[in-house]
Structure formats: structure tokens, C-alpha cells
Amino acid sequence: MSKNRILLMFFLLFLLFFSISISQQEEFISYGFAGGGSINVSLNGVAEIEESGILRLTNNTGRIIGRAFYPQPLRFKNSEGAGEVFSFSTAFAFAIVPNPEYPTFGGHGIAFVLYPNREFPGALPSQYLGLLNSSDNGNATDHLLAVEFDTVMDFEFRDINDNHVGVDIDSLISSKSAAVAYFDADSGAQQPLNLKSGRTIQAWIDYDGTAKVLNVTLSPFSTKPISPLLSVPADLSQILHDEMFVGFSASTGLLTSTHYLLGWSFKMNGMAQSLDLSSLSTLSELSKPKKKNSKFTAIIATLSTTVIVVMAALLAAYRFYCSKNAELIEPWELEQGPHRFSYNELNRATKGFGDRELLGFGGFGKVYKGVLPSSGAEIAVKRISHDSRQGIREFVAEIGSIGRLRHRHLVQLQGWCRRKGDLLLVYDYMPNGSLDRFLFSNGAAPPPPPISWVQRFRILRGVASALLYLHEEWEHVVIHRDVKASNVLLDANLDGRLGDFGLAKLQEHGANPGTTRVVGTLGYLAPELTRTGKATTSTDVYAYGALILEVVCGRRPIEPKAMPEELILVDWVWELWAQGRWTEIVDPRLIHDGYDVEEAELAVKIGLLCSQPVAAIRPTMREVARYLDICNVAEVPDVPPLPPLFSSPYAAAASEKARRGETGEDFVHSYPSSCSDKVSGASLATGWGDGRRSGTRGLLPGSMPSTESAEIYELNDS
Ligand SMILES: *[C@@H]1O[C@H](CO)[C@@H](O)[C@H](O)[C@H]1NC(C)=O
Ligand SMILES: *[C@@H]1O[C@H](CO)[C@@H](O)[C@H](O)[C@H]1NC(C)=O
Ligand SMILES: *[C@@H]1O[C@H](CO)[C@@H](O)[C@H](O)[C@H]1NC(C)=O
Ligand SMILES: *[C@@H]1O[C@H](CO)[C@@H](O)[C@H](O)[C@H]1NC(C)=O
Ligand SMILES: *[C@@H]1O[C@H](CO)[C@@H](O)[C@H](O)[C@H]1NC(C)=O
Ligand SMILES: CC(=O)N[C@H]1CO[C@H](CO)[C@@H](O)[C@@H]1O
Numbered sequence: 001m002s003k004n005r006i007l008l009m010f011f012l013l014f015l016l017f018f019s020i021s022i023s024q025q026e027e028f029i030s031y032g033f034a035g036g037g038s039i040n041v042s043l044n045g046v047a048e049i050e051e052s053g054i055l056r057l058t059n060n061t062g063r064i065i066g067r068a069f070y071p072q073p074l075r076f077k078n079s080e081g082a083g084e085v086f087s088f089s090t091a092f093a094f095a096i097v098p099n100p101e102y103p104t105f106g107g108h109g110i111a112f113v114l115y116p117n118r119e120f121p122g123a124l125p126s127q128y129l130g131l132l133n134s135s136d137n138g139n140a141t142d143h144l145l146a147v148e149f150d151t152v153m154d155f156e157f158r159d160i161n162d163n164h165v166g167v168d169i170d171s172l173i174s175s176k177s178a179a180v181a182y183f184d185a186d187s188g189a190q191q192p193l194n195l196k197s198g199r200t201i202q203a204w205i206d207y208d209g210t211a212k213v214l215n216v217t218l219s220p221f222s223t224k225p226i227s228p229l230l231s232v233p234a235d236l237s238q239i240l241h242d243e244m245f246v247g248f249s250a251s252t253g254l255l256t257s258t259h260y261l262l263g264w265s266f267k268m269n270g271m272a273q274s275l276d277l278s279s280l281s282t283l284s285e286l287s288k289p290k291k292k293n294s295k296f297t298a299i300i301a302t303l304s305t306t307v308i309v310v311m312a313a314l315l316a317a318y319r320f321y322c323s324k325n326a327e328l329i330e331p332w333e334l335e336q337g338p339h340r341f342s343y344n345e346l347n348r349a350t351k352g353f354g355d356r357e358l359l360g361f362g363g364f365g366k367v368y369k370g371v372l373p374s375s376g377a378e379i380a381v382k383r384i385s386h387d388s389r390q391g392i393r394e395f396v397a398e399i400g401s402i403g404r405l406r407h408r409h410l411v412q413l414q415g416w417c418r419r420k421g422d423l424l425l426v427y428d429y430m431p432n433g434s435l436d437r438f439l440f441s442n443g444a445a446p447p448p449p450p451i452s453w454v455q456r457f458r459i460l461r462g463v464a465s466a467l468l469y470l471h472e473e474w475e476h477v478v479i480h481r482d483v484k485a486s487n488v489l490l491d492a493n494l495d496g497r498l499g500d501f502g503l504a505k506l507q508e509h510g511a512n513p514g515t516t517r518v519v520g521t522l523g524y525l526a527p528e529l530t531r532t533g534k535a536t537t538s539t540d541v542y543a544y545g546a547l548i549l550e551v552v553c554g555r556r557p558i559e560p561k562a563m564p565e566e567l568i569l570v571d572w573v574w575e576l577w578a579q580g581r582w583t584e585i586v587d588p589r590l591i592h593d594g595y596d597v598e599e600a601e602l603a604v605k606i607g608l609l610c611s612q613p614v615a616a617i618r619p620t621m622r623e624v625a626r627y628l629d630i631c632n633v634a635e636v637p638d639v640p641p642l643p644p645l646f647s648s649p650y651a652a653a654a655s656e657k658a659r660r661g662e663t664g665e666d667f668v669h670s671y672p673s674s675c676s677d678k679v680s681g682a683s684l685a686t687g688w689g690d691g692r693r694s695g696t697r698g699l700l701p702g703s704m705p706s707t708e709s710a711e712i713y714e715l716n717d718s
Contacts, residue, residue: 026074029265029273032281033068039264041068041247042118045130052281057110057250057259060099062339063375065130068261069118069247074268076114076240085236087209089272091224092248093262093280096151097198099255101340106151106162106196107255112205114145114244126253127154128172138171145169145239146249147205147216149180151196151257155406155469163195165203165216167232169239176232182218183225193218200262200277204228207236222277254339254403254414339403339415339426346417346424348373350381369429378429379414385422392423402501405474409466411489411499430497432490435459439485439554439587451494453595456551459496460603461628463488466498467544468621471537481535483543484524485550523557523569527613538615544624545610548603549573554587570611577608578641601633608639 030039032053043049047057047066057066077085090112098106111129124133129148136142146168153162157172166174180193193201204217204224212235215228246266250259262280265272349370350357359367365384372379396418403413417424438451463483470478480501488496526542529535546557549569557569566572576582582604586595606627612618619627619637627636 026268027266027270027272028070029263029275031263031275031279033261040071042071043068044118054281054283055261057248057261058252058256059258060252060256061374062107062252062254062256063125063377065123065125065249065251066259067113067118067120067130067247067249069113069245070266073243073245075242076244076268077237077242079242083237085207085209085240086269087207088266088268089204089206089270090246090264090266091202091204091272091274092264093200093202093275093277094149094248095198095200095260095262095283096149096196097258097260097283098151098196099257102255104196105255106257107252108152108250108257109148109150109195110248110250110259110261111146111148111168112203112247113249114240114246116143116241116244118245118247120249125251127152127157128251130249130251131168132172138173140170140238142170143239143241143244145236147203147214148172148174149195149203152253152255153404153406155473156408165218165230167214167216167230167234169234175234176230178230180218181229182220183227183229185219185221185223185225188227193220196257198283200280200283202275202277204272204274206271207234212236220277222274224274254412341415341417341424341426343417343419343424345373346370346381346426349379353381353383370426378431380427380429382425382427383422384425392418392421395423401476402478405470405478405501407466407469409462409495409497410469410501411497427499430489430499431492432494434486434499435488435490435496435551436485438490439550440556450589450593452593453590453600455494456590457596457599457603459488459490459494460548460551461625462496463498463547464544464621464625464628467540468625470501471540471621477537479535479537480540480543482524483540483547485547485556488547526615528615536615537621538618541610541618541621541624542615544621545607545618546570548607548610552587552590552600552603552607553585554589570608573604574608574611574639577604577639598633599631602627602631602636605633605636605639609637612640 028039030037032038033041033049033055034051034053038053041049041055043055044067045057045065046059046061047055047068049055055068057068058064075086076088077083092112094110096106096110098104108126109129111131113131115131120131122133122136123130128134128137129146129150131144131146132142148164148166148168150159150164150166151162153159153164154172157174159166159174160177161179163180164174164177165180166177168174180195181190182193183189184191195201199220202219202222202224204215206215206217206228207213208215212233214230214232214234214236216230216232217225217228219225248261260283262283263275265275267273347353349372350368351370353366353368357368357370359369359380365382368381368383370379370381371377396416399413399416403415406412411430412428414426414428416426438448441447467480467483470480478501480498482500483498487498487500489499491497524543524546526539529539529542546569550557553569553573555569559567559569573582573585576585582601583597585604586600590600606619606624609619610624617640
């Protein structure tokens with residue numbers, strides 16, 4: 001009896017893995033990729049063929065690439081003849097299974113590819129899908145045709161959503177894309193389809209060489225719907241070489257999915273056969289338990305119970321053994337989006353958070369440099385201690401959305417980890433540190449490294465585009481709350497990236513009821529913010545204005561050591577602007593090295609408009625970005641005259657103090673109490689703490705400085 005069953009099982013397995021292929025160059029069909037009859041594919045990267053014959057392009061490891069190509073190139077046109085591309089057609093079955101830890105997020109996608117080579121030197125994973133990199137993306141010398149099935153919405157490539165199919169010609173910015181859907185065979189109605197459902201999906205790609213139209217059709221079934229999802233006019237004669245390799249590429253990023261290819265059919269000059277999905281192997285991860293012999297089941301049950309008991313015992317022992325290092329993961333932590341690193345991983349990456357790895361520290365916590373043991377990637381880990389668990393919890397609830405923010409000028413949050421009262425945030429490492437290091441000299445420290453006007457202006461534009469993205473272009477409005485030079489980090493090309501977005505809010509989450517914390521840094525706080533405590537997009541615009549003036553003048557918004565009339569940068573610039581003498585405030589280093597006077601004038605003008613005390617008349621980030629793009633001073637509205645001593649609540653106090661001849665340092669330390677009658681019952685939560693010193697102490701040469709002590713003021717809301 002049982003012998004028969006075993007034979008039957010083998011027979012069924014054989015049927016399951018049975019693949020047919022007609023291995024002519026012009027046509028093939030392959031059910032699975034192992035065993036008799038299936039085609040040979042050449043694998044690249046982490047791609048592997050599983051025992052079942054299913055081709056696994058990637059697994060759940062971050063930032064990997066897997067590719068599989070038909071081993072020989074195929075002829076797609078004859079340059080000697082008409083030079084027209086032949087019609088071709090393909091059908092394939094694939095499945096995307098997201099990381100079980102984050103089942104609603106995919107990472108990143110799979111693409112059907114025609115390319116002159118099987119190798120892709122320098123190609124990147126993540127949003128590049130293992131096809132291109134930032135320098136060759138969009139270059140007509142690529143000769144790349146790809147149809148992407150993408151599960152991440154990448155802002156840079158103008159993706160429409162996190163579940164789309166797109167036709168990519170030499171560029172990952174799709175020439176046309178559509179939300180994934182299929183047309184029901186009976187009703188013809190469009191049905192939504194989720195790429196990352198783990199379900200086997202069939203895709204058909206057909207190119208008509210005469211009409212020069214590329215169609216893409218999808219369905220979760222074996223029969224091809226009548227209507228394509230995408231129909232793109234495309235003359236491929238300049239894109240394709242005579243001979244091209246044809247295959248698939250998939251990649252993961254911070255978020256991961258396992259990408260599978262289950263079957264593939266292809267035909268030149270004709271219609272490829274559709275795949276019968278029921279003849280494909282099923283994914284073991286998803287297959288449901290089948291009915292089994294009761295004896296067999298009993299054995300399995302006994303075995304698994306034993307295994308579970310032993311595992312549980314081992315687990316308990318392990319827990320007990322390392323209870324000191326235990327990370328207690330609470331249910332709310334499991335729901336969050338970006339990668340949750342284990343504490344041990346980060347501990348190893350930063351060599352135990354050793355002092356040698358310390359990049360800097362500030363109000364939010366210490367920043368360490370690290371190297372991820374798994375990938376060798378350089379990271380910066382910010383370790384924040386927070387006494388309020390509630391605050392961390394609410395902040396972590398937002399990591400899910402913050403982690404999905406993606407912009408070329410934002411420092412990417414890679415992931416996070418919580419351990420007791422410590423929150424660890426993992427960011428991309430920025431080799432050139434923060435902008436303030438290039439702008440200000442820190443007393444006895446060596447003079448700041450040179451930074452040209454061209455670089456400064458590019459950084460200002462970059463930060464403006466990042467703020468515009470946060471304010472208007474993302475799904476929610478994100479207010480940064482702490483825009484300042486030390487939060488602008490510079491990548492290897494000295495391009496500016498805004499860091500620490502959302503972090504300032506952490507401080508608010510921990511606030512006691514009845515008090516409002518004003519979070520931000522003195523000199524960048526809009527006047528209404530100190531009164532109402534309410535951060536808005538206009539308060540970010542105000543801080544951006546202060547940043548512009550810093551970049552042009554090469555000094556801090558409040559310079560205690562300056563002459564009294566120069567103490568508050570905004571007021572001083574405003575006065576000189578009104579007198580037509582603004583060039584006098586330009587950073588002497590720029591004057592020495594030369595700068596574009598018109599651009600600088602534009603920057604100062606925008607800086608002043610952003611610094612207007614009345615929030616309602618400040619420009620929006622969209623307007624600021626437009627002014628910077630047009631780069632024509634005449635297009636920017638005029639700066640209104642400003643009553644002196646009005647620009648900020650502390651300006652009056654500051655000038656008053658300065659007039660009385662008190663020193664700048666004194667002013668800084670005594671400011672909060674002297675203002676306590678102005679802003680009711682103001683008390684200093686964490687002092688000014690002379691950020692210039694605390695921010696640089698312990699810095700390694702060439703390392704990333706901290707956000708210098710984030711100055712936090714707490715006001716009683718009365
Ligand atoms: C696949 O490769 C193997 C070993 O290189 C070879 O024996 C076999 O004939 C090939 N199959 C096809 C269909 O090309
Ligand atoms: C993924 O595959 C790579 C290489 O095949 C392997 O080193 C790694 O352990 C795998 N990761 C997972 C999560 O299975
Ligand atoms: C980008 O890819 C090209 C090949 O297409 C390669 O030559 C170049 O070195 C790559 N660039 C980077 C930065 O990896
Ligand atoms: C495209 O690539 C070629 C060679 O790889 C290079 O010479 C050319 O400058 C690139 N063009 C653009 C616009 O980047
Ligand atoms: C592509 O789709 C269009 C519109 O449905 C259809 O008319 C055309 O025949 C299709 N071409 C191919 C090659 O499937
Ligand atoms: C001015 C400066 O420090 N530039 C550095 C930025 O980072 C790159 C890569 O680490 C260095 O090569 C530059 O020297």
C-alpha cells in the first residue's frame with residue numbers, strides 16, 4: 001500500500017517537474033528550469049534554480065541582484081537588410097513574495113530585459129533593478145529595453161505607485177507605465193492585481209515590428225486577456241542591436257522580496273505560447289498542505305511536535321542565556337515598514353559603539369560610523385536615548401512612513417532598532433560630513449575646507465527640492481522642523497542632503513500634557529513658532545531662509561562675537577540690502593575666490609523673503625524652488641522694508657542686550673530668562689550648550705559631525 005503511494009508520489013512529482021522545450025533559437029517554451037526538456041538559462045548574481053525547477057532570482061537579502069538569461073544571443077534584426085526589428089513575443093510566469101516580516105512592502109522588482117550583454121558591469125540593485133546605475137541611466141548608448149514589474153514607488157524615477165508595470169528604454173524612468181491590473185476574460189472589466197501578493201502572475205510582452213508597438217498584458221490566469229494593459233508605440237530599430245540577449249533581472253534594496261520565475265516561453269516572428277499555470281510547480285512557501293496518508297501524517301505530527309518542543313526548550317535556554325542582551329520586541333514594533341536591524345548586527349557594525357567609531361554628538365544623541373557585516377555597506381547609526389517610552393513608540397509608528405520617503409536630496413533612512421530606552425536609526429553614510437563644517441571656522445580648529453559658490457548654490461537648490469518634496473510632493477505633508485546647516489549633509493560629490501527629518505518631532509511626542517515644546521534651533525525659529533509652538537511649512541521656509549543667508553555669508557544666524565549691529569544675521573542683511581550694500585555681507589572666502597554676483601543676489605533676496613516675520617507672506621517652497629530654477633532676480637518679488645527689531649522676538653532682546661554692552665556669550669546664556677516675560681514662563685529644557693564646541697568635540701578628521709546640540713526650548717502654554 002505505502003509502496004504504491006510512494007510510487008504515485010514520484011510519478012506526480014515527475015509530472016510536476018516535467019518540462020517541455022523546443023530549443024530552437026526562434027522559439028522555446030519551458031515549464032521550470034531544471035530537468036529534461038527545460039531550457040538552459042545562464043545565471044548571474046544570486047539567482048539559483050531550486051530543486052523544483054523554479055528559478056529564484058533573489059531571496060530576502062538586502063541589496064542583491066539576480067539575473068537569468070537565455071544563454072545564446074537572439075537575432076532581432078538584420079542591419080544589412082531593412083534594419084527593421086522583427087516582431088517578437090514572450091510569455092512568462094513569475095511570483096513576488098515579500099519579506100514575511102513586512103508583508104505589505106515589496107523590494108524592489110523584476111524586469112524582462114533585452115540587452116547587448118549578459119553582464120551588466122556597474123549596475124546597481126534597489127531601484128536600478130540590476131540594470132543600470134546613476135551615471136548611465138538615460139544614456140542612449142545603453143541599448144536597453146526592459147519591462148519592469150516594480151513594487152516600490154521611486155520618486156527619482158517618477159514611479160506612479162508601488163505596484164506598476166513600465167516600459168523602460170535606456171532609462172529607468174519609464175516611457176509609459178500603468179498600475180498593475182488585468183482585463184477579465186468574460187466581462188472585459190479591468191481588475192486590480194497585486195504584484196506582491198505571492199501569487200503566480202503571467203505576463204505577455206508582444207512587439208509588432210511593422211506597427212512598431214509594444215504591448216504588455218498581465219493576468220493571474222493561463223489565458224491571455226484580449227486587451228493589453230500597456231500599448232506603447234516604440235521604434236526599437238535604434239535601441240536593439242542585431243543580436244541581443246534576452247532574460248530577466250531582479251533586485252532587492254532595503255526592502256526585500258523573493259522573486260521567482262516559474263516558466264517562460266518565447267517566439268520570434270509569431271505569438272509565444274501562453275503558459276498553462278496549473279502545469280507549473282507551485283511555490284513551496286505558499287503551497288497548502290496536501291491530504292496525506294493518516295499514518296504518514298501521524299509520523300509527521302509526532303516528529304514536528306518533538307521538534308517544536310525541542311526548539312522551544314532551546315529558545316527558552318537561549319533567551320535565558322542572553323537575557324542581558326535581549327531585545328524585547330513588542331507587538332507594535334513588528335508592524336513598521338523599514339528594515340528593523342537587530343541590535344547585535346548594529347553592535348557589530350559599529351564595533352560595539354566604540355569611541356573610535358563616534359562621528360559626533362548633539363542634542364539628539366550620538367552618531368557612530370558603521371560597516372554592515374552582511375553587505376559591507378557604510379552606515380551612520382544615530383543612537384538616541386529617550387526617557388519617554390511613549391515618545392519612542394509614537395516615533396516608531398512614524399518610521400514606517402518616514403522610511404518610505406525617498407529623494408535624492410534626503411539622507412536615506414535605512415532602518416532602525418530599539419533597545420530598551422534607546423532608539424537606533426540607521427542612515428546612509430555621508431563621507432563629507434555636514435555643511436556647517438565647510439562654512440564656519442570653529443575657533444582654534446583648522447580653517448574650514450574650501451567650498452565654491454557653484455557648490456554652495458547647488459546645495460541650496462538641492463535642499464530646496466528636498467523641502468518641496470517633504471511639503472508638497474509626498475503623500476503626506478512632512479514638516480522638517482530643524483532645517484539648519486548642521487543638518488545638511490554632503491555626499492561624496494558634495495551634493496547636499498537634508499538629514500534628521502521627523503526627528504525633531506520625537507521630542508514633542510514626549511512632551512508633558514499642558515506644555516508645548518518648541519523644537520528647533522535658535523536663529524532658525526520663526527517668530528510665530530516661539531509664540532504658538534506650532535510648526536508649519538512656513539516655519540520650515542523661515543529656517544531655510546536662515547540657511548541661505550548662512551551659506552552666502554559664511555556665518556551663523558546669531559554670532560555672539562560679532563559687532564552689536566551684526567549680531568542677528570537677518571537684521572544685518574536686511575539693513576544692508578535696503579541700502580543696496582548687500583555684497584558687503586558675502587563670505588570673504590567667496591569674495592576672494594570669486595562668485596556669481598547675480599546668483600548670490602538672487603539667493604540673498606530669496607533668503608530675506610523667507611525670513612519675513614509674517615508667515616503668510618513668506619513664499620512657499622514651490623515658489624522658492626521656482627525662483628532658484630529660473631535664476632532671474634527680476635522675477636522674484638521685491639523684499640519689503642522691515643521695521644528694525646521686529647524680525648524675531650529674541651532679536652529685540654538681543655539688540656537690547658547688545659546695546660547695553662553685554663557680551664555675546666552672556667547673551668546666549670542669559671537669553672531664556674531675559675525673555676521669560678515675553679514668552680510666558682519660558683524655561684530652558686536643554687541649554688544652548690555652545691553647539692560649536694560640543695558639536696565638534698570627539699570628531700574624527702573627515703568624519704560626519706553631529707547635529708550639533710539641538711536646542712530645545714520648552715514653553716508653558718498658558
Ligand atoms: C543544457 O546544458 C547541458 C550541459 O551543458 C547539456 O547537456 C544540455 O544538452 C543542454 N540542454 C539544452 C536544451 O541546450
Ligand atoms: C540568499 O542567498 C545568498 C546567496 O545565495 C545567501 O548567502 C543568503 O544567506 C540567502 N539569504 C537568505 C535570507 O536566505
Ligand atoms: C555605471 O555603469 C557603467 C557601465 O554601463 C560603468 O562603466 C560605470 O563604471 C558604472 N558607474 C558606476 C558609478 O558604477
Ligand atoms: C553616455 O555614455 C557615453 C559612453 O558610455 C559617454 O561618453 C557619454 O558622455 C554619455 N552621455 C551622457 C549624456 O551622459
Ligand atoms: C497591441 O494592442 C493593440 C491595442 O489593443 C492591438 O490593436 C494590437 O494588435 C496589439 N499588438 C500586438 C502585437 O499584440
Ligand atoms: C572637500 C572634501 O572634503 N571632499 C571630500 C568629499 O568626499 C570624497 C569621498 O570621500 C573625498 O574624496 C573628497 O576629498
